[in-house]
Amino acid sequence: MPPSATWEDLVTAALLGTDRRTPPGLPAGETVSAALLDTAAVETVRRRSGLRPGHPADRPAPAPADPRPPLPAAAARRLSMLLADQSAGTGSRGTAPDLRELLPQWLATANTRGYAAPPETLPALLDAARGRTDLRPAALAFAGPRALWLARLNPDWRFALRTAPGSGLPDPEDPSRTRRIWQEGLFAERVALLSSLRSHDPEAARELLSSTWTSERAEDRLMFLDSLRTALGPQDEPFLEQALSDRSRNVRTTAAELLSALPGSSLAARMAARAVTCVAVDRTGATPTISVEAPHECDAAMERDGVAPKPPAGRGERSWWLGQLVEAAPLSAWPARLGGHTPDGIVALPVADDWQGELHAAWCRAAVRQRNAEWARALLGSPRAPEAGGPGAVSLAERAGLLGTLDPDERSAWVAGFIETHGLSEAFQLLGVCRVPWTASLGRAVVDALNIARDAGSYPWSFSGVMGLAERCLDPSEAGRLDALLAVPDERDDASPGAGGYWAEAFQRLVTTLRLRAAMLEELR
CATH class of the missing domain: 1.25.10 (Leucine-rich Repeat Variant)
Structure with a gap:
């Protein structure tokens, strides 16, 4: 190549086209394009031959050993299948189980039984944890120390260095x-x-x-x-x-x-002193009644103790201040103030001037915040009471919070009673706080309620949320009891068209999922 033609000349000619720019030293005419390519190839070799090899990077330290026992072969194959399904579309499943929703359960069981992740699955585990934050704690616990080793080598997995169990804690000796x-x-x-x-x-x-x-x-x-x-x-x-x-x-x-x-803090005592001046028992009538006199102002001391002075849209100032005082006051302050009644007795007292909803809602928030099961039981009431889901009762969101203060068995028993009395239309939020797998009584209540809804001729997608929970939360041993629900029922005249077929498909998917979960548990034994 003539000395006057540089690499930059060749690149410019290639970008502009040889009909607009011919590099110095190349022949003009039809052969210029081929000559340009030949010259560029020779120049490429020449430039590369002048490079000095770089210093090799340090070899990474070996991955740490994982002392946990290896997965059984069948469980390892199942894990690969579940991980492969994480990137699949959700679409219409028909009667096929949703493998995406079974991975969290599989990981929880594997962690409980102390297995180590197969090394070849670690990249897929880290990718799954990156895409689903709900999976991260269980996935990283199962992946173990080798996942952290890999995360240091791939920027896409750096999240594991911050969120893996114990990864944020340096050596206490340092x-x-x-x-x-x-x-x-x-x-x-x-x-x-x-x-x-x-x-x-x-x-x-x-x-x-x-x-x-x-x-x-x-x-x-x-x-x-x-x-x-x-x-x-x-x-x-x-x-x-x-x-x-x-x-x-x-x-x-x-x-x-x-x-x-x-409850023993100075702020709690200050809030109690304010709250009890607003609520008292009025004994002048035939029946003792709780009377309420909400605060008339929010002073600087109340603001310092966390009372927000400005209510949200649609709320009155006085009721807003009252609710904040009552929810922050120790629940132990109320029996002495309200005639020595137990929490059950206090909740049963009528409240004058339409203050019951505000007062009970504030007590609900206090019971959840202070983790007070006795008050939670009183505010929940009987799940079989006719008013349990009706107007004026504690809201379902508040009930879900109250249930969280009870032990798992009591919580499940209350929700089972609620479903037996009121059906499934308002039970989804309550089911979400119950222990998995559901107890036998809760599982029976859910299946019976689904069966009643099917016989009523409504469409199953009205209960798709509950059906999805049942697939993940019913005890797998219940699968055999559901076989009778797989047939397409005779449709009533007032039933929604085609509802029976849709119900049969939904129950088939439920049974298939339960049997798959049973197989997964057996593989992990």
Whole structure:
């Protein structure tokens, strides 16, 4: 190639076209295009031959050993199948099980039985955890230490370094590294560090947060403060009292909420003193009645203790202030104030002037916040009461929160009674707080209610949410009891057209899924 033609000349001619630009030294005419390519090939070899080889990168340290026992071969094949289905479309399934929803259960069982993940499945496990945050804790626990080793080599999997169980916690023998991560790390790393440390050493986590509290941004202070919900105790009160004077209203509100969850705190006592002046028993009538006199103002002291002065749209100021005072007051303050009644007796008292809904809703929030099962039972009432789902009763969202304070068996028994009396139309939210697999009584109540809905001739997709829960939550041993529901029923004159066939398909899918879950459990034994 003539010395006057450079690599840049060749590139320019190739981009513009040889009819517009001919590099120096190349023949004009029809052969110029071929000559350009030949010259570029020679120049490419020449340029590469002048490169010096780079230094080889350090070989990565070997992956750590996983001491857990390997999966049985059948379970390993099942895992590969479930992981392959994570990227599949959801579409119409017909009678086929939804494998996407079975992976969380499979992982939970494998973790309970202490198996190690097959090395060849780790990339797919990490990809699944990246795409579904609900899978991350179980998937990363199952993937084990080798997943963290892989995550350091692939930026797409770096989330695992922050969210894997214990990954945010440095060696307790190296406090300088803990301090360095806290002072210099990314926000997500600092949140992971604080959350991990809080679950292992609550006092050390609080002291770490205190060391930089005044220099943190308001939105960061709010996130960090939320970590104190873990292992919250009386020793956190001085720090939270200090946070009541924070310049951020959201931080003050969260600090007040945490303090009100400590019935022995000074804030709880202040709130009780305010709340009891608003609620009393009126004995002047034939029946003792609770009378309510809501606050007339929200003063500065109430604001400091977390009472928001401005109500949301559609709420009156006084009822808004009353609800906040009552939900933050210790529930133990009410029996002495309201005639020595038990929680059941207090809830049964009539409330004057239409204040019952506001007062009971505030007590519901207090029972959930203070984890008070006795008050939760009183506010829930009997699941078989005619008014359990009707107007004026505690809302279903509030009932779901109250159920969370009860032990799992009692919770399931209450929901089973509710479904037997009121059916499934309002039960979806309540079923979501029940232990999996469902107890035998709860499973029977759900299946019987589905059968009643089928016989009534309604379409099954009206109950698709409950049917989906049943596929994941019914005990697999119930599959045999459902065989009688697989046939297409005779359609009533008033039934929705084709509903029987749709119900048969839905029950077939339910039975197929239960049998698949049973096989999965057997493979993991």
